[in-house]
Amino acid sequence: MIFFEFARRNLARHKFRSVLAVIGIVIGVLAITALGILGNSVRLSASEQLHLIGNELVVFPYGDASISEDQFEQIEKVAAGAIPVKSGVDKVIFNEETALVSVYGLRSEDMPNLLERADGQFLKHGSSDCLVGARLADDYEVRVGERVTLKTQKPRIVGILQERGIGFDINPDSAIIISDKLFEALYESTGYNLVIVKLESVEETEAVRTKIEDRLNKKEQVVMVMELKMIVEGIKNLFNMISLFLLGIGSISLVVAGVSILNVMMMSTVERTKEIGVMRAIGTSRKGILQMFLFESLILGAVGGVIGAGLGFSVGYLVDVLILKEASYLFTASSIAYLILGVAFGIGTSVLSGLYPAWRASRLKPIEALRYE
Amino acid sequence: MSVVELIAVTKVYTLPRGSLTALDQVSMSIDAGDFVSIMGPSGSGKSTLLNIIGCLDTPTSGKVVIGDEDVSALTDEELTRIRRDKIGFVFQQFNLIQTLTAVENIAYPMRLKGLSGHEARSKELMWSVGLSEDLSENKPSELSGGEQQRVAIARALANEPETILADEPTGNLDSKTSSAIMELLREMNERGTTIIVVTHDPVVAAYTRKTFRLVDGRIASIESVT
DSSP states (O other), X not given: OHHHHHHHHHHHHTHHHHXXXXXXXXXXXXXXXXXXXXXXXXXXXXXXXXXXXXXXXXXXXXXXXXXXXXXXXXXXHHXXXXXEEEEEEEEEEETTEEEEEEEEEEOGGGHHHHOOEEEEOOOOTTOOOEEEOHHHHHHTTOXXXXXXXXXXXXXXXXXEEOOOOEESSOOGGGEEEEEHHHHHHHHOOOSXXXXXXXXXXXXXXXXXXXXXXXXXXXXXXXXXXXXXXXXXXXXXXXXXXXXXXXXXXXXXXXXXXXXXXXXXXXXXXXHTHHHHHHXXXXXXXXXXXXXXXXHHHHHHHHHHXXXXXXXXXXXXXXXXXXXXXXXXXXXXXXXXXXXXXXXXXXHHHHHHHHHHHHHHHHHSOHHHHHXXX | OEEEEEEEEEEEEEETTEEEEEEEEEEEEEETTOEEEEEOOTTSSHHHXXXXXXXXXXXXXXXEEETTEEXXXXXXXXXXXXXXXXXXXXXXXXXXXXTSOHXXXXXXXXXXXXXXXXXXXXXXXXXXXXXXXXXXXXXXXXXXXXXXXXXXXXXXXXXXXXXXXXXXXXXXXXXXXXXXXXXXXXXXXXXXXXEEEEOXXXXXXXXXXXXXXXXXXXXXXXXXXX
8 A cells, every 4th residue: 555655654754753642542542541541440340348238218307307107108008028136336245355236127028028147047937047248257357156246135146247348228238137026125126227118110210109199298208219220220321431531631631632733744735846746747636645644643643542542551551450459340341342442443533633624635735735845 | 741830829818917828829830859949038938838739838829730639728737648649748948857767757757647667767768868877866965967867858859759849948058058959859850750849049940940939928929941
């Protein structure tokens, strides 16, 4: 391809200038890929730490009151399998160390639906034992079989839970779980602090929410229903916005790079006017001239893009390893997509910036170009 | 048979101060295999005539026939093809492409046309214009003026055009090199290529068999050497 060869040699003829133009693209692509990978890694790491289930509804009491047994039955009529939760905060003694932790009272039949075991077993019906969250078990080095002190009682630990992440319903990681009966006995509580409704699909949440609200909030507002889907979406939107913002910063540097390429190419078409005239005079078509200049910007963009993406990947790797302490986010499809996006943006910007100069060069009149000194 | 024929060709330039008639009803015919010169003072329309014969410009009115094609109203693309295939240009300033080596400059028109075997033919052309093969990989900046003009002539011959158009081909050369270049053009003419030289140098014109003298955009006289 003779015009590609011309492009390569013309760039080599002005090495310093070409290198400067490439540096602009490198910085732009570096910014896009590094920031993109960074944003993506943060999103992935956050979604690993957040326990987000879109098909859940959480019903809270409105105001200071709790949800009464009566109200719970009303909820159950709309949503079978609703899980009532009693919760509080209390001092618990593990191996002579006192900690202030969350305490949840759950019906034994609900536990397998809501929690996952790492060790031991769930509570049997009527049991006065307890389960311990993963974090708590880790921090106080407690094992199945040991006892904890909770007020007047010394329940035995029969199970350790799996880590669940930060949730918007319950946070069992740093909590102990006892049966609802024991909770009632210890804290003289009658109602529930929240009710969790698990649905078959995400699509149902809005309808069920409306039904619960209609049924319970007839005269006055007594409950508040939260759709986890909305929180999930809110968080997704937030991360998308962060990603877009980072991408925006990267794009600004690419625009600057584009302007510098436009400038370099304009200079080059003016400098080479005479040569373009000669090439046209001896039979080079407009298309040929156009191709030659487009190849030049393509080469600048491709070289800058590949170098920039390579550097961006390295920066992303460093940040992931040093800050997030996890390199696996780099090798996900969404991270690789940012590399491809970066290279594509680099080439796109460069070729786009080269379009006008190339078009101008191809429209030069051979006689006038020949006369140019 | 004529390779170039102009019939009542007029070229008018529209300038801010009014229009300027560079060529006024010029008619001329150049036969195949001829060796002619076009002479005239500056401003006589020499360059305009050369541009029109060279298909770099089109006339305001009149008819231009190159070979068997009427080129008066062709598109840019078609004119480009004629310049590539039917005309060889030789310029005063050599006008080689600086990024290409000597042999690549010669091969370029053939590559544009998509001819195969251009490497062998370029070497052959180098030899026929009297260039040593040692120079084939040299860039134009590494060649002397005379060598560059020889490369330019070889390039002009690459696609075996019917006509070579030479615009002051010796203008940038010393007299010894000038006569060598004119001898080379004469040799190419003897092998059958029509050669049109635009010059104001009588020594150059003396090499040709026919001289058209232009004055104020008209042909004032035609002198033939018999």
